Amino acid sequence: MPVSSSDSGNSDLTTSLLVPGKAHTKKDDNNKMGIDEMLQRYCGEFGSWQLKHFILTSLAWALEAFHTMVMIFADREPEWKCTNNNCSSMDKSVCGFESGSWEWIGGSGVSTISEWGLICGDKYKVGLVQSAFFAGCMVGAGVFGHLSDSFLGRKGSLTVVCVINAIFGCLTALSPNYWIYTLLRFLTGFSTGGVGLCAFVLSTEPIGPNWRGYVGMSTFYFFSGGIAILSGIAYIFQSWRALYIASSVPSILYLLFVIPFVSESPRWYLVRGKIDSAMKIMKDIAKGNGKHLPDDASLQLDDDNSENSSSSSEVESCNEESNAVSGSLVDVVKLPITRVRLILTVAINFMCSVVYYGLSLNVVNLDTNLYVNVLLNAVAEMPAFTLTAILLDKYGRKPLAMGTMWFSGAFCLAGSLMRSHGHWKVVRMVCGILGIFGMAGTYNLLFIYTAELFPTVVRNAALGCATQASQMGAILAPLVVVMGGGLPFAVFGICGIFGGLLVFYLPETLNQPLYDTIGGMQDGEKARLVV
Numbered sequence: 001m002p003v004s005s006s007d008s009g010n011s012d013l014t015t016s017l018l019v020p021g022k023a024h025t026k027k028d029d030n031n032k033m034g035i036d037e038m039l040q041r042y043c044g045e046f047g048s049w050q051l052k053h054f055i056l057t058s059l060a061w062a063l064e065a066f067h068t069m070v071m072i073f074a075d076r077e078p079e080w081k082c083t084n085n086n087c088s089s090m091d092k093s094v095c096g097f098e099s100g101s102w103e104w105i106g107g108s109g110v111s112t113i114s115e116w117g118l119i120c121g122d123k124y125k126v127g128l129v130q131s132a133f134f135a136g137c138m139v140g141a142g143v144f145g146h147l148s149d150s151f152l153g154r155k156g157s158l159t160v161v162c163v164i165n166a167i168f169g170c171l172t173a174l175s176p177n178y179w180i181y182t183l184l185r186f187l188t189g190f191s192t193g194g195v196g197l198c199a200f201v202l203s204t205e206p207i208g209p210n211w212r213g214y215v216g217m218s219t220f221y222f223f224s225g226g227i228a229i230l231s232g233i234a235y236i237f238q239s240w241r242a243l244y245i246a247s248s249v250p251s252i253l254y255l256l257f258v259i260p261f262v263s264e265s266p267r268w269y270l271v272r273g274k275i276d277s278a279m280k281i282m283k284d285i286a287k288g289n290g291k292h293l294p295d296d297a298s299l300q301l302d303d304d305n306s307e308n309s310s311s312s313s314e315v316e317s318c319n320e321e322s323n324a325v326s327g328s329l330v331d332v333v334k335l336p337i338t339r340v341r342l343i344l345t346v347a348i349n350f351m352c353s354v355v356y357y358g359l360s361l362n363v364v365n366l367d368t369n370l371y372v373n374v375l376l377n378a379v380a381e382m383p384a385f386t387l388t389a390i391l392l393d394k395y396g397r398k399p400l401a402m403g404t405m406w407f408s409g410a411f412c413l414a415g416s417l418m419r420s421h422g423h424w425k426v427v428r429m430v431c432g433i434l435g436i437f438g439m440a441g442t443y444n445l446l447f448i449y450t451a452e453l454f455p456t457v458v459r460n461a462a463l464g465c466a467t468q469a470s471q472m473g474a475i476l477a478p479l480v481v482v483m484g485g486g487l488p489f490a491v492f493g494i495c496g497i498f499g500g501l502l503v504f505y506l507p508e509t510l511n512q513p514l515y516d517t518i519g520g521m522q523d524g525e526k527a528r529l530v531v
Contacts, residue, residue, distance in 0.1 A: 032300040035267055036209050036514055038282055042293045045208020046215060049288025054215055056258050057203035058222045060158060063254060064195040065226025066233075066247040067165055067188055071133065072374060073234035074243055075126050077113050079105040095120040111240045116178045129182045131475045136189025138471035144194025145464020146329075149457065153272075154202035155264040157194060162251050162259070164191035169248030173241040193471060196223070197463050200447055205265040205456070206285060209514060213448055217389040220444045224385070227378035231371045267456045270299055271516055301516050329461050331518060332454070338518070341453045342462060344502050346469040348401075349446055351499035353473025354480065355408060355492045356443050359436040361481050380433065381440040388441040396510035397449045401442060402500045408438030409496020416489035428489070435492060442499075452509040456516040 039045050080094055082102050094102050104114040112118060118125045140161070148157035168188040175181035204216045230247065237243040266285075269278035278299050286293040332338045360377065384404075391400055415431030446466070454462035480488050515521040 031294065031296045032298050034301070034513075034516065035270065035278075035282070035299060038293070038297060038299065039206075039208040039285070040210075042291060042297060043282055043286040044289035044291050046211035047285075047289030047291075049285045050207050050211075050215075052288075053206060053263060054203045054218075056262050057158075057199050058219045059254060059258060060162065060195050060199035061219055061222035062226030062229065063162065063165065063251050064192055064199075065223045066230050066250060067169060067192045067195075068133075068137075069227050069230055069374070070234075070243060070247045071130050071185075073230075073370070074112055074240040075118075075130065076111050076370060077119070078110045081105055093120075106238060109239050109241065112178070112181065115240070118178070125178060127478050129178075129185050130478060132182050132186040133189035133192075134471045134474040136186040136191075137193035138468045138475070140190035140193030141197060141467035141471060142464045143190075145197055145460045145467070148194070148198050148201065149268070149460040153264050153268050154198055154205070154460075155259070155262055158198040158202060158262075159255065159259055161191040161194040161198065162255050164188075165195065166248055166251035166255065169251065170245055173244035173248075193467060197460060197467050201451065201460055201463065202262070202265055204451070205267045206263070206281070212514070213392050214389055216448045216451070217385060217392060217444055219447070220385050221382060224378045224381045228375050231375040231378070234374075235371045266299075267516060270301060271457045275299055301520065329458070329465065332458050332462060335518070338454065338458075338521075341506065342465060344506055345446075345450045345453065345462070345466050348405075348499050348502050348506075349450070349466040350469040350473045351495040351502075352405065352439060352442050352446060353470035354477050355412065355495050355499075356436065356439045357474045357477035358480050358488060358492055359412075359432055359439065361478060377436075380437065384437045384441040385444050388445050392445070392448070393510070396508050397445065397452070398503060398506060398508045401445050401449060401503045401506075404438045404442040404445065405496045405500035405503065407496075408435045408442065409493045409498075409500065411435045411438070411493075412489045412496055413493030416486040416493060418486065428486075431489070435489075435496070439496065449506070449509065452512075452514065453506070455514075455518060455521050457518065 033041070044050075080102050082097075084101050104110060106114075108114045112129075113126060116122075116125075144157050144161055147160075148154050152160065165188060168184055168191065172181065172184040172188060175184055200216065200219055203219060204212050207215050233246050234243055237246045263281055263284065264277070266278040266281040269275075269281065275298070282299070283293050329342075332342050388400060388404065395403075411431045411434040415428045415435065418428035418431065447463070450463055450466045451459055480491050483491075513524065515524060
């Protein structure tokens, strides 16, 4: 899953992507209002325009799945067979056999392991290249998170990461040796780290608060769907070099046939001071949904005309020429309220990723067909997404995040107590399945929850930090898995339980507005405390 970075102002401690609370913008005599209010009153919260835009944008998640999960097939250890009487095919390892006494089934070009001999003493190199990819994701998440909130914008950043993905994905297929391969995987990860983040924010920001949570939760179906499709692509293209080409071509097709029909986020235009461009998008939304936007309606930021606008200027810069409001991680760290949120979300995302990727890696350890295993693993995640989306509005983000993490943690702890032989092995497998079921729901939910906790001007920056933390968890997950026995399950269980405890200290964001600026978030929180 992805784990699909960024920059955005802080939203009210109880800001919601799903259901609107009291209007957080001040409407003046000239019919000025915030984007959420305009969507609710005139444009439509989730009509034909938003549905089309959501599908086109979220297709990028499948691209992220291709570039991330291709390692499962490209770096797999193929089957082998003996060529003389000096070896026995009953053995599980070839490390003790003489050179020439055995050979890879399908030839040396089937995977990177068979081509470069990444077995026995060099087996660690397989984990190293996979960690390099996730390290690239971690760096790219932060970089493109900032760029998408600043001058590149959401659409511009998504375009750039897809271009880089296509280039380095294809170049990876031409790797002459292991170390060049590792470098190219790092560079591919660098761009992949920004795909999901940019796609998520771009797809959800034009949606009204009543629908944003439900729709946002649906983005992850595209990632799981991408994994399922990849298993079919890998089955067709058995050579690892051909597979990298085949998994990179969709990025080129996306650039040519999808990106031209994707619109920039009106929220990004608004905080950059491009009011006319933001209004043009809002008019397109209204027209696409069969509604009418009055000529006198106009947009304003949620801290416009605020009594505290002078104090908010301490953490927000306003360009005199463009009136663009900007923010950065420095601004997030300056304020205690946002600093605490950032620390907690980073820790929670890290632990969630350790559990999710750690449990996912167990698929390659099952003694069954790899392609079928990956397909079933992807399909198994989808019910978790559906269930989380159904319960999201009923119980809220905070209780659901705590519940899913504790659910996963409890079954992982139970799995650590099971023996590794006989019928207990089956019970441990079931515990693992239930563990990943719960954590898949958490992984999905955390994207929504994190985005709601921070306003537009720093939202991608905060999501970028959370994504970086997730990638760090992904880097460490294989190291936990290699410990073997029941210890990995114990580590996953502790991470799940402790992560759920940390969620307790975050605010609930259900039925709260989505703020644009840090100043607006501060005003909203003060008003909430007074009430």
